[in-house]
Amino acid sequence: MFNFKHFIKHAALALALACGTTAAYAGPTYNVAINTAGFAGSGLIDFSFLSADGTSPATASLSNFGGAFGAEIERYGDVVGDTATGLVFTNTDGFNYLALNAAFGNMLSFYITFSDGFAGPDQATFAISLYDGLGEFLSNPVQFTLLASDADSPTTLDIQAENIASITEVALVPEPSQLLLLLTALAIMGAMARRKRLG
Numbered sequence: 001m002f003n004f005k006h007f008i009k010h011a012a013l014a015l016a017l018a019c020g021t022t023a024a025y026a027g028p029t030y031n032v033a034i035n036t037a038g039f040a041g042s043g044l045i046d047f048s049f050l051s052a053d054g055t056s057p058a059t060a061s062l063s064n065f066g067g068a069f070g071a072e073i074e075r076y077g078d079v080v081g082d083t084a085t086g087l088v089f090t091n092t093d094g095f096n097y098l099a100l101n102a103a104f105g106n107m108l109s110f111y112i113t114f115s116d117g118f119a120g121p122d123q124a125t126f127a128i129s130l131y132d133g134l135g136e137f138l139s140n141p142v143q144f145t146l147l148a149s150d151a152d153s154p155t156t157l158d159i160q161a162e163n164i165a166s167i168t169e170v171a172l173v174p175e176p177s178q179l180l181l182l183l184t185a186l187a188i189m190g191a192m193a194r195r196k197r198l199g
Contacts, residue, residue, distance in 0.1 A: 027157070029113040029170040031064075034141045036130065038164065039104035043132045044073055048097035049089040051124035058146055059115040060126045062087040067108035070101030091124045104130075111170060112144070114157065120148025141165035 034045075049060055063086040072082070077096030081087040089096050102108060118124065124146040130138040142165045145158040161167050 027114045027116045029111050031111055031168045031170050032142055033107055033109040033166045035107055035164045036104035039138055041133055042103050044099050045102045046097060046099045046129040049091050049126045051091040051094055052122040053094055055122045055124055056119040058091050058118045058124050060089040061113045062110050064111040067106055068103035073099040118146045123147055
């Protein structure tokens with residue numbers, strides 16, 4: 001006999017599992033490409049994540065580095081990882097940065113993703129700066145400013161880029177483990193429905 005109450009419970013469980021697979025996503029991922037052809041020789045690239053005291057936590061995750069990134073020069077604040085495995089910056093210290101050697105004259109690129117749900121009250125800024133081999137400032141090609149969001153809307157980003165930089169949004173692909181979890185839940189639901197029908 002068909003039990004509508006059990007069916008609704010199982011459908012709600014399946015819906016919760018399906019919706020839960022997207023909860024692990026952060027905000028959009030951007031591909032940042034910086035054309036350093038106008039600069040000769042080597043220098044350094046500085047990544048900094050800045051916010052005022054009392055600003056809500058946020059993270060910036062960098063991955064898929066391409067180009068001639070070199071050795072780390074200096075790191076300060078809440079920055080973990082490296083260019084091979086990915087970097088994660090957290091704004092908890094207010095001032096967090098990483099400086100890397102870089103060979104100029106080609107493209108430098110990476111992906112960047114910001115956590116969602118940034119609540120402010122002040123803004124947080126992630127900036128990239130280029131310096132020559134003597135430490136003289138060359139350019140601030142890209143700057144992302146996180147603006148406060150409320151519970152009903154995602155974090156807003158104000159993106160500024162100089163003409164040597166291009167920023168494009170990257171389509172995310174779900175993790176295989178998330179899809180496996182969803183398919184397993186649906187298979188269990190189907191088996192339970194079939195068992196009820198037969199018994």
